[in-house]
Amino acid sequence: MTGIGIDITEVKRIEDISLRHKGFLSRVYTPREIEFCAKKKNMYQHLAARFAAKESVLKALGTGWSGSIGWTDVEVVNDQWGRPEVSTHGRVKEIVKERGIKRISISLSHCRNYAVACAQIIA
């Protein structure tokens, strides 16, 4: 199975929702993601990129946010060189195993206004 998914997220929207809704961050992001982004000067750009990453992975898998899939089932972590990698949990981890997916590659980019992510599934 192969698949590709892309998503674009407005940085300002993530900032607005984070500030307006208590609980948004902990519901959508893992503690590791929050910790990583909170250390950055442009925190909301990084959060927006991770939001786009979650959406793009689900698009690549072709599942969307269906059934028992949670936002934190797709986590973006950084390897020792700082490159983003996808770590899966919960239902998404089960899907990855069921479909024999070997790797999910991710590429992120962001500027002041927008963040984009592209995910590729390699079986």
Place this chain on the structure above:
Amino acid sequence: MDDREINEKVRMCIAQALGIDVEEVVPDAILFDDLGAESLDLLDIVFRLEKTFGIQIPRGGIQQNVLSSQGLKEDDLVKDGVLTPLGIEKLKMEMPEVDPAKIPEGFRAEDIPTLFTVQTFINLTKRYLKEKEVRGV
């Protein structure tokens, strides 16, 4: 809270999240196609509904009801991202506000949000308000 008040408040939450006039937010308007919503807007709407009504809507609230039925495995309802005949039947039952013709054979689970109407959120809110009442919270 009566039905009319619930409807008005849900419409207001949607209008505020999308930054549009509440008059545009009619019950049969489709969130994505008619009101220009994006996926992040759905999350914003859910948070606003939770705050306004004091309810807790789980992740994928609507899809979860359809695709995580008691006694059924997710595989019985969705196979490789495509709804099974049983999944289609269940979705039509869970979303009576949607024209059944919009849920044809081969319908993908990831496309369920494209069906959401204003009425979908009104129904969802009523369901969770009822649950809240039953729990006595």
